Amino acid sequence: MKADNIKNIISDIDHLPYRAILFDGTWGIGKSYAVNEALEANPNVCKISMFGLKDTRQIYHEALFQLALKNNIGGKIGEIANNILDGASKIWDKVGQAKEAVQSIVNEREMFLLLSKEFTSVHIIVIDDLERMSDDINLEDIFGIIEELKQCNYVKVIVIANTDEIQSDKKVVFEKYNEKVIERIYHITERAEKxxxxxxxxxxxxxxxxxxxxxxxxxxxxxxxxxxxxxxxxxxxxxxxxxxxxxxxxxxxxxxxxxxxxxxxxxxxxxxxxxxxxxxxxxxxxxxxxxxxxxxxxxxxxxxxxxxxxxxxxxVLNEEQLEAEYKLFLNSGDKPNYYKSDEEIRSVLPILREKMLEAKSLAELNEFADAYVVWSDVLEENNESVLSEYRNILEEMLEKTVLDGKEEMLSYSYDLFHMSSEKTKRIYQEENKETMKFLIETYVGYLKKTTHGKKAYEYSYKLRNNFDSSYYHDIIISEIDNLYNKISFPVDNVDEDRYHTCYNIMYVLYHSDAEKFLQYCEKIKEDCDNMSRHRIDVLIEEIVKK
Structure with missing residues (x-):
């Protein structure tokens, strides 16, 4: 049965001979959606989801508030007794005996059964997500409640479930009692057409x-x-x-x-x-x-x-790359490149090259270069000159990126830009590695000249921080010998910044070649005053411990 039929069934529910029905079907097929839509204009509906319900008595609680009292605010009756009595008095004037009942949630059952006697039109209770009931809830109790609700004046129950997903122990109970309690089961097998x-x-x-x-x-x-x-x-x-x-x-x-x-x-x-x-x-x-x-x-x-x-x-979504994709979309013409002829693709190539040359970001540069190379390869045209232009622009852009303090970009591979051409991938890898080398050379070159100031500390920190990275480790090893000089150690004119800078450099020197580092330290200490030797010893001890 298609989910569309649910609306037809519910539209005629006042005249159907059934007091309790079940719509059964796989998750997401549209059972709840169709039921909700069919009952949207009906004021006499109580909707209850078994998902998250901790106590079966809450079914009576919701029925009382949503149907008998037309109050959807929920909560314990004891907390809002006056509101309940006022609401009840509008439905039935013989509610004096309710005053004591409203003090406990236990008596909500009696309250609802009492007030339902005054119903003069069909009231519907929808129990959804039967298969998602809590482990603490007894399915037999739920069937007992449904059976009792069926006996109420003008009350009908609609159950919604995916019975295939009912837990095995509860499935036994379901098979035992459903035929007695549920008067008809509608099996929903197809999504609604409308x-x-x-x-x-x-x-x-x-x-x-x-x-x-x-x-x-x-x-x-x-x-x-x-x-x-x-x-x-x-x-x-x-x-x-x-x-x-x-x-x-x-x-x-x-x-x-x-x-x-x-x-x-x-x-x-x-x-x-x-x-x-x-x-x-x-x-x-x-x-x-x-x-x-x-x-x-x-x-x-x-x-x-x-x-x-x-x-x-x-x-992870790169906004710059999305913008580059949009520009590529605009320049592809009226139809996708995949469906163009050789001549049509050939006319697109100069546009892609121009966009590559005008690129303002790495995302745009890689996008247009990659597209140019992919389609020129399909046409079997020589693209070496464009690849050379791409390499030069990429080199400049990567260097500018890291000098602007965005060196984290180098930790990303070409996968970030979803390149397709092996040629552009290879160039990007090569230039990315060269830029890493350029970055480390910049750090080392600066620290070789001075270890004073905030900039020196920043470079030394980045050098130490990158040492354990697989991207930078070998590059740092190849450059680190340049830092074997006296200013890399806390001697002579030392302040707090320089002290921490020296620690970072010594850390890298030690972990690059411990034996060479310790020998050099002994040599340095021969020409130092006592305080310098003490500082060197303290830092060595701290570095070796780590």
């Missing part, structure tokens, strides 16, 4: 076209995809075109839906001995390949897809 998408903040035209191709059954998955798109859209500038945002929405839906639903995952036959076929299936099952099945014909690059997937998985 959904008011606007209530879920999902663009109707988009999602309906999406679902024509990709058979998603779980409404919650679509809600998650929409929320992820709204998340990503926060990083978009206001001047980005609607067409770009539409493709961005499709990418977001593809990433979320396939990550959760695995619609295009194919089980591999373990008995299949065809190694080529098995390899093909394995590659086809990679998440990136499966996501690609949603994205045929888009103008946005695969780099953007990788970036959005990384943000979904790791929570």
């Amino acid at each position: 959904v008011t998408w606007s209530k879920m903040n999902i663009h109707a035209d988009f999602v309906e076209k999406f679902l024509e191709i990709h058979k998603v059954k779980n409404l919650r998955t679509l809600e998650k995809a929409q929320r992820f798109f709204e998340d990503v859209k926060l990083f978009c500038n206001s001047d980005m075109s609607e067409q770009f945002k539409e493709e961005l929405r499709l990418i977001c839906f593809a990433v979320v839906v396939e990550s959760i639903e695995n619609l295009y995952y194919k089980e591999i036959d373990s008995d299949n001995t065809d190694s080529v076929e098995k390899m093909t299936n394995t590659i086809g099952n990679m998440l990136q390949h499966r996501i690609g099945r949603y994205l045929y014909g888009i103008k946005c690059s695969t780099n953007l897809v990788e970036m959005i997937l990384k943000y979904y998985e790791e929570g």
